[in-house]
Amino acid sequence: MIRSTRVLYKLFVKSYYRAHASQILVFFTLFGVYFFFTPVLKDSLLSFSEKVYHNLLLTISVVSEPLFAGLFAVFFVIFLIRVNKYIKELLPDPQYTFLFYSINSLQKSRQLLCWVLVSLGISLPFLVFIVFSVVVGIVKGYYLIPLVLLCLAGVGVTINSVLLVNRLNSPRHFDSASFLSSYITGWKKPLFAMFPLYAAEKLTGTFFLSKSLSLLLIFAVYFLFREDMNNYQLNAVCGLLAAVSNAYLLFEENRFNTMFLSFYRNLPVPAYRVFLQISFMWMLLLLPEMIAFAALPAYRAPLFSVALLLFFRAILLTVTQDFKRYFYGVLLLFLVLFIAILFKVFGLLVIVCFAISCKSVYSNR
Structure with missing residues (x-):
């Protein structure tokens, strides 16, 4: 033995x-x-x-x-x-x-x-x-x-x-087939659940590292500013950190859509439905962060995280498919958005991010 x-x-x-x-x-x-x-x-x-x-x-x-x-x-x-x-x-x-x-x-x-x-x-x-x-x-x-x-x-x-x-x-x-594939084979899966299931099956390491980094940064902010977690600026910073931590998952989501769902653009699906499906997908992917935000509490942060990821998706993924340029773009936007948060324009940023993402979805239909 x-x-x-x-x-x-x-x-x-x-x-x-x-x-x-x-x-x-x-x-x-x-x-x-x-x-x-x-x-x-x-x-x-x-x-x-x-x-x-x-x-x-x-x-x-x-x-x-x-x-x-x-x-x-x-x-x-x-x-x-x-x-x-x-x-x-x-x-x-x-x-x-x-x-x-x-x-x-x-x-x-x-x-x-x-x-x-x-x-x-x-x-x-x-x-x-x-x-x-x-x-x-x-x-x-x-x-x-x-x-x-x-x-x-x-x-x-x-x-x-x-x-x-x-x-x-x-x-x-x-x-x-793997355990997950064999278990959900007979299920009717909505479109917004496709990439989360793909990430859980094929991108386990990427998903694990993204969530680990995101939660580590969120709780680091909590340790440093636990007395002021109801401050909307700290909520916005937590949402920004969660969005940036999931930026690589966003890049993989775009690659997944290009490889497996390129036909979907030609289907007669209303643009508002596409926008809602994308929003639900990222709400599902951000579920660990949402649980952490609820526990802190930082109730405004999930809204900002979803808005920023939709904004990254609309701006960066329509400009470049090169990961190096995408990475630099994320860092640049992180600095710009962090400065904007310091000037207390949280509500305006959320509205602008959602508006730009909606415009991007409607223009691509």
């Missing part, structure tokens, strides 16, 4: 870290620095206990606030789903066929233990965060949420391992 674990470790754990080295380095380095140590300005004015509290503020928030613990749990579950998908995509490859008559010769319980160790190895960065959170939570007197996080980690890794054992013992299903 030890040899089998070593084989699986070399095949999947090392290859996973090699394939995702840049993402892991960027995400976990940026996130980990503040998770283990949050710098404090003018810390000479604070006592030692106050320094420790502020240095571990993000960790303490995870183990004391159900909202932050829930967000951390969602990220961990999405991470396990990506790991499961990565391994399942490798298994049909011819170089892994020997696993069918080597690992499968073990008892199911031993196979499960091997895959649990593999899942633990791949999930090591998240597990380090969870263990550190549990230690900090126990020291600070928080016991329930750390216990729930530990149980979630154990249950998640176990379920992931059970799915992998079943997959390896059922090679006839390798060419079948």
Whole structure:
């Protein structure tokens, strides 16, 4: 069994870290620095206990606030789903066929233990965060949420391992559709749900990183200005950050429409209906941000995020299809809109963005 674990470790754990080295380095380095140590300005004015509290503020928030613990749990579950998908995509490859008559010769319980160790190895960065959170939570007197996080980690890794054992013992299903595709095959899907389903199926990494960046920026603003979250300027800044974080998804949406829905322009569909479908689609894609906005609360931010994404769609995607120019355009618009927000023209910006997007839809019909 030890040899089998070593084989699986070399095949999947090392290859996973090699394939995702840049993402892991960027995400976990940026996130980990503040998770283990949050710098404090003018810390000479604070006592030692106050320094420790502020240095571990993000960790303490995870183990004391159900909202932050829930967000951390969602990220961990999405991470396990990506790991499961990565391994399942490798298994049909011819170089892994020997696993069918080597690992499968073990008892199911031993196979499960091997895959649990593999899942633990791949999930090591998240597990380090969870263990550190549990230690900090126990020291600070928080016991329930750390216990729930530990149980979630154990249950998640176990379920992931059970799915992998079943997959390896059922090679006839390798060419079948994915879980999401097989589950929603018989559904009647509205047009505005097409790209969100495509993003969940084919752009999992992009979707995960976009939402992670968006939520991280939103809660960073909340940490800095929690006393003034009802201020409409902060609402507008949160909406702007959410829109810019989803700018790459917007570029992929345009590519998806070009590849798969180019015929739709020739159909006799009223322009107002097209505009509503696009608006509903981005409301669906911004659902995680909307939940975060409702929890802060920042009730004006979702409206501004949808308006800005429709504005980006109307202006940038009709001007250029080159991602480099599109990226520079997003940065330029971000600076212009941020300055406009400082001058308290939030309502006017929303009206202008919706008006330009409506005009773009009507002119393209």
